């Protein structure tokens with residue numbers, strides 16, 4: 118009888134325990150990776166940082182432009198229709214489009230796009246290097262993989278993602294203006310007056326979040342790459358999981374970050 | 386001098402090293418022989434601190450490197466050159482940058498000297514004019530030789546060769562053998578070679594050590610090994626499928642067993 122109870126209870130408990138241990142270990146390793154990255158920030162080769170900035174930032178401009186342009190346009194389209202229903206005319210399109218983009222959609226969409234594009238490529242590149250012993254080779258040649266690989270990517274991500282976000286906000290607002298003006302007949306002075314009402318601290322709200330998202334993307338991708346499993350299969354799994362994990366973390370942390378920032382009076 | 390004492394390492398439930406004892410004298414070339422997957426690479430990765438053992442000591446010039454922090458290890462690693470089994474060239478860098486990498490980070494020198502050293506080292510492994518190429522443009526054998534050039538470019542005291550001749554044609558293999566001998570004669574480097582190519586092992590080694598089931602079962606000069614009475618070593622060096630070494634056979638019952 119006792120044995121029967123045990124055989125029923127033990128497997129799920131064991132499973133939970135193992136999950137918990139794995140998670141705790143991963144958290145520990147991520148913390149270590151983050152700490153090492155920060156300590157080596159100043160000892161980085163400018164050449165490597167530049168290369169990564171081009172790779173992460175400049176090459177992300179086209180896809181960011183497209184996503185934010187259409188997001189701004191659809192926001193204006195939908196707001197116009199909804200507010201027509203309520204107020205009988207398309208009011209507040211500028212405010213809605215501007216604020217949603219600057220505080221939420223700009224940072225989040227940019228981060229999600231970068232996570233898909235850059236997070237995946239970082240995880241795949243570092244994972245391949247791990248599998249082909251290039252990370253070991255770095256050690257034996259007097260450099261630490263975190264210092265040589267993670268730090269330049271970290272700096273590039275943390276500077277380029279906020280820049281991309283500002284750019285995405287602007288493109289989105291332009292798209293919104295276009296639809297508001299052409300489709301809903303909102304006068305341009307009305308639209309831009311509403312945009313001008315956006316406060317600086319509301320912009321900071323979005324920018325601070327985008328920096329946090331950049332950290333999430335680059336640390337997740339580097340961690341997944343460095344801990345990649347064997348062979349091509351391992352690289353594939355590391356890549357997928359880097360993208361999925363960072364996207365989930367971005368969306369979940371977005372809520373808590375927004376709440377915290379608003380509590381601090383930034384972007385209320 | 387390097388001394389390995391009672392080294393134990395397992396991956397998960399799978400024991401790989403089970404009490405390895407081995408001494409590498411200054412200036413000698415010691416070859417570790419053993420079947421594929423017996424842990425030869427794992428053993429030499431321990432010598433440079435790429436892997437940490439569960440138990441045991443590795444004394445390098447009187448210091449136990451298993452107890453060093455990562456920063457302290459970096460200094461020790463500068464004394465080692467490592468030729469990886471697959472070359473492990475950085476594929477985002479050119480061949481020239483690959484060979485220069487160790488010098489840049491371990492023994493910085495002016496650019497013109499660096500360039501000369503790089504082309505000299507490449508010439509030593511029988512390559513020239515390949516500096517601007519990317520590793521992807523090279524054949525497997527060339528990649529291995531570039532890997533070798535990268536490992537010896539900064540004149541390390543100890544060189545670890547992980548299967549230096551595997552995958553090369555017989556002539557190129559002999560070029561590499563000569564190179565290992567030459568480095569030992571001219572630079573007095575201490576070398577540890579890991580291989581299952583017996584021809585190369587006899588040619589380059591002062592001593593051979595056989596790794597089997599996680600332990601070193603015999604150490605001796607090439608002659609001693611050739612005339613061994615140990616049945617396991619005998620079987621390995623003669624390359625026979627009949628004998629005490631268990632050969633995992635492919636078949637419906639294989640897979641997870643063994």
Ligand SMILES: Nc1ncnc2c1ncn2[C@@H]1O[C@H](COP(=O)(O)OP(=O)(O)O)[C@@H](O)[C@H]1O
Nearest residue numbers: 396397401419420421422423424425426427428
């Ligand atoms: N990082 C690792 N994780 C898990 N198992 C490993 C790892 N490295 C090596 N092994 C296992 O250890 C054994 C010995 O590997 P290795 O030293 O590469 O063999 P070889 O003698 O052919 O060089 C193999 O069975 C391999 O699967």
Ligand SMILES: [Mg+2]
Nearest residue numbers: 425426470547
């Ligand atoms: Mg090996």
